[in-house]
Each structure stands twice: as structure tokens, then as C-alpha cells.
Amino acid sequence: xxxxxxxxxxxxxxxxxxxxxxxxxxxxxxxxxxxxxxxxxxxxxxxxxxxxxxxxxxxxxxxxxxxxxxxxxxxxxxxxxxxxxxxxxxxxxxxxxxxxxxxxxxxxxxxxxxxxxxxxxxxxxxxxxxxxxxxxxxxxxxxxxxxxxxxxxxxxxxxxxxxxxxxxxxxxxxxxxxxxxxxxxxxxxxxxxxxxxxxxxxxxxxxxxxxxxxxxxxxxxxxxxxxxx
Amino acid sequence: xxxxxxxxxxxxxxxxxxxxxxxxxxxxxxxxxxxxxxxxxxxxxxxxxxxxxxxxxxxxxxxxxxxxxxxxxxxxxxxxxxxxxxxxxxxxxxxxxxxxxxxxxxxxxxxxxxxxxxxxxxxxxxxxxxxxxxxxxxxxxxxxxxxxx
Amino acid sequence: xxxxxxxxxxxxxxxxxxxxxxxxxxxxxxxxxxxxxxxxxxxxxxxxxxxxxxxxxxxxxxxxxxxxxxxxxxxxxxxxxxxxxxxxxxxxxxxxx
Numbered sequence: 001x002x003x004x005x006x007x008x009x010x011x012x013x014x015x016x017x018x019x020x021x022x023x024x025x026x027x028x029x030x031x032x033x034x035x036x037x038x039x040x041x042x043x044x045x046x047x048x049x050x051x052x053x054x055x056x057x058x059x060x061x062x063x064x065x066x067x068x069x070x071x072x073x074x075x076x077x078x079x080x081x082x083x084x085x086x087x088x089x090x091x092x093x094x095x096x097x098x099x100x101x102x103x104x105x106x107x108x109x110x111x112x113x114x115x116x117x118x119x120x121x122x123x124x125x126x127x128x129x130x131x132x133x134x135x136x137x138x139x140x141x142x143x144x145x146x147x148x149x150x151x152x153x154x155x156x157x158x159x160x161x162x163x164x165x166x167x168x169x170x171x172x173x174x175x176x177x178x179x180x181x182x183x184x185x186x187x188x189x190x191x192x193x194x195x196x197x198x199x200x201x202x203x204x205x206x207x208x209x210x211x212x213x214x215x216x217x218x219x220x221x222x223x224x225x226x227x228x229x
Numbered sequence: 230x231x232x233x234x235x236x237x238x239x240x241x242x243x244x245x246x247x248x249x250x251x252x253x254x255x256x257x258x259x260x261x262x263x264x265x266x267x268x269x270x271x272x273x274x275x276x277x278x279x280x281x282x283x284x285x286x287x288x289x290x291x292x293x294x295x296x297x298x299x300x301x302x303x304x305x306x307x308x309x310x311x312x313x314x315x316x317x318x319x320x321x322x323x324x325x326x327x328x329x330x331x332x333x334x335x336x337x338x339x340x341x342x343x344x345x346x347x348x349x350x351x352x353x354x355x356x357x358x359x360x361x362x363x364x365x366x367x368x369x370x371x372x373x374x375x376x377x378x
Numbered sequence: 379x380x381x382x383x384x385x386x387x388x389x390x391x392x393x394x395x396x397x398x399x400x401x402x403x404x405x406x407x408x409x410x411x412x413x414x415x416x417x418x419x420x421x422x423x424x425x426x427x428x429x430x431x432x433x434x435x436x437x438x439x440x441x442x443x444x445x446x447x448x449x450x451x452x453x454x455x456x457x458x459x460x461x462x463x464x465x466x467x468x469x470x471x472x473x474x475x
Contacts, residue, residue: 006254014247021243026235027284034281034302041303042291050289050300051432054307066311073318077325116435124290124431128314132439136447191294210314214444217321221451224328234384238424241391245417248398256402260449260458264401264414267445271421274437278430288429301429313436317445324452331456 046187047121047196055126056199060170060181063202067163067209074213081220091146102144109137117207121196127203131210138215142222150219155212162209169198169205238279245272259330259337263323270316274309281305383427390427394420407458408450415446 037058038050045053055063093099113133120126142150170181178184181202188195232240245268252265281302289303331337334345351358397416404410418441425434453459 003255010247010251010254013250014243017243017247018240021239022236024235024239026233026238026279027282029281029283029302031281031283031302034304037303038289038300042296048291048294049432050291050303051306051310054303055310059307062308062311066315069315070318073322077322080325080329124288124435126310126432128310129432129435129439132444136443139447190291214321218448218451221321221325221328221448221455224455234387237388237391241394241424244391244395245398248395248402252402260407260453260456261402261410264410264449267414267441268398268401268417271417271437271441274433275421275424278425278428278433281430282428286429288431290431306430306433309430309433310436313433313440317440317448320445321448324448328452328455337456337458 042190045183045196045199046190047199048191049121049123049126051124052121052126052199052203053196056181056202057183060202063206064166064170064181067166067206070210070213071163074217077217078220081224093147094144099144102140106137106140109133109140113137113207113211117204118200119193120203120207121199122191122193127206128210130203131207132214134207134211135214135218138211139218139222142219146222150223152216152219155216159209159212159216162205162212166202166205166209169202173198238275242272242275242279245269245275248272257338257340259327259339259342262339263320263327266323267316267320270312270320274312274316277305277309277312387424387427390420390423394424406460407453408460411446411449411453414449415442418442418445 037054041050041053041058042048045057047053047057094102113130113136115130116125116133117127117130120130138155141148173182173184174180176182176184183197183199185197187197194200249265249267249269249272252268253262256262256265281304283299283301286299286301287297289300289306291297327337330342334342336342336345348358394417397413397420401410401413401417404413418437422434422438422442425431425437450459
């Protein structure tokens, strides 16, 4: 009985939402802040990718908040997963295809991930996308050979250093007289690899942090033993 | 009678939001609830990116230094970038919570978890279980289906 | 907008909505996880048509790849990666009675 009542109410809500949606205009973005950013960003920040300049230069504090949320979620998940008992049997090794594909893909994924991170201010991409690819690269050998040891210590240290580097670069801007996370270090030539000041460094820190964090989280889930109550 | 592209996109994104809410309310299994929350987030992100579109405009990336005549809004794109990554982080945390619930209670059906939770809470508080006077005397025997380990 | 872009968006929206409904309807949990990844892929194609390549890359890498891997890994740890939903079996039995 309760299910049918819930279904009826949800249908009503769906009809209302669709009726409201049909009155929205599509393709008429007001873009008051957007057009100002579009015209000023290449000159002010020097990055060819305007979305990168919004993420790191104009709204850098939001990116710092996102890193904080990622860190909180990964740390909380790690705390919940608890310690790994040392006496449990690991899963058997994966088959021929997965083992050899993991061996072949690991360097390729590393190169692709680093490429996307480093070119974040020139082409679509950046720290988050490249970081996720790095996380897949670090986690793939653990999928192929579950008995291999995943060095949580090293990844934890790299993650902490990368996060501290992001905040450190932002604090350096305070010494220059500008606000926190103000881009520094000269704009360079638009479209070159070394341009847009501290933006590539910030994205490198973000990419390393996201990659090692997510790889550690996935390794923690993979090693979790679901004990029967 | 062909709908224009704006209506198709609105149907798609609002449809995802509505199906996500349907899933959260009507499903009985914790894993499907987490997947429905993922659908809801995808629909909401689609709506955000749609709000910054202008027909005939180019992507907000300069190729070879040439500035196009008009570009779409970069601010919703930057916000959605953040939102997608945060969404996946929260979904990973939800799955870890589901793992711990399974370890603690052995089941993932929210009706059975509710019964077990009530029993645990009343035991911990020291009060007897509330019994409704309309309850039938003999409970139907429900088979707890545990997955093959 | 060009003609082919319209058809691409139509097909992508159809794939997304079908995948979303099948998340709730399919019996096996692994299939539901794959359907969620399909919805993310459809959204990523629409992002490309909406002139947002950064967002499309993020959605494809994070929503499809990483979320799918984490869900499948958790299903494996729960022991549910080969199981069907018992509620569907129960509804079938009550329908036949």
C-alpha cells in the first residue's frame, strides 16, 4: 500500500518537474560573468584552456575545498575499512590475459596520465582527469596479482606531500602581496608548455594527490575481508 | 512534431533525476540505492552544463592562439568538474559504509536492517521492544537469502 | 545546431534513459553497475556535443571508469558479483500464487 502511494506521489512530482522544465529556454545563457572571464582570461592568466584558468585561478579556493572533500572521504573510508588481518589468504592470481595486459598497460597508463596532467592548461584535461588515470595505473598490478604487496606507506607520503605542495604554492602568493592562490611566476607565451605561471605546478600537485589517494582507497577495498557475522 | 533539441535534453536530464529519486525511494537493496544516487548526480550535472550553452559557440579553449567569435560559459563547466569528482568520492565512501553494514548485519535488505536496528537499539537502551496490538500472533517465516560466499 | 548533432543527442538520451531504467529493473547486481557506467558514457557524449570537452573527459574517466571499478570491487567483497536479487524471485512467486 505504501509503495503505491509513494509511486503516485513520485509520478505527480515528475509531471510537475517536466511541466516546469518545458518552460525553460535552452541556448540563451545570460553569461554575465562568463563573457567577462572569456575575454579577460587569456590576457590575465595566460592559459589557453579557459576552464583551467577558472578552476585554478579565478576559483582556486573551490578546488582547495574539493581536495579537502576528497581527502575527508578517502580518510573516512580508510578508517571504516579497518586493519587488514595478516593471516587471510589473498585471492588467486588472475589469468593470462589480465596479467600480461596489466604489465603492458602500466607504463602506457602512466605516460597518458602524466601527459594529461602536464598539458592541463593547453588542452582539455588537467589534474583530476590525469590523476584518475594515474590511480588506475597504480591499481592495475594489484588486480592482476592480488598477492603483491601494495605500499600504502609510500602512497600516503606522496599524497600528503602533494597536498602540502598545493597549499604551499598558494601561501607563496601571500608573500608576493597578492591574495591566497594568486597565480604568480610570469605568464609566458600563450600556448607554450611553460606558460601560465604556477598553474601547471598546481595541477601537477592536484594530479599526484588525487591519483595516489584513489589508488590507496581502491587497494583498501580490495584487501577488505567481509567476515560473516 | 519533432521536439527541438532543448526539449530532448531537458527530458533526458530531468528523466535521470526522476529515475534516480524513484530508485532511492522504492528500492529495497542498499547497493541499488547507491547506484540511484549516482544516477541522480549525473542528471544534475547534465542540467548544470546545459545552462551554459549558446548555439553556434565554440568550446572555451583557444587553439593556436586564435580567439573564436563566441564561446560557451566556462563557469558551469568548472563547477561541474568539481561536482563530478566529489560525487564519485562520496559514492566510494557510501560503498564502504555498505560493506561495513553487511559485515555487521549480514543482510543488505533495508527492511531487515530496520528490524535488526530496532532490536539492537532497544537492547542497548534496556527497554522492551514496542509491540503493536494489531500485530498477528504468528509471524510469517521469511527466508533470509544470503549470497553464495 | 547541425543535423547530425541532433541525432547524436537523441540516441544518447535514449541510451541514457534505458540504462537508468535498467539499473532498477535488472536482476543481477553486476549488470546494474554496468548500466550505471553506460549512463555515464551517454552523458559524456552529450557533454561533447554541448561544447564541454573538459567535463566530457572527466565524466568518462571518473564516472565510467573509476566509479564502475569501485562498485564492482565492492560487489566482489560483498560476495554479490554472481548473485541475483532475491526480491525479484519473491515477486515472481507471489505473482504465480
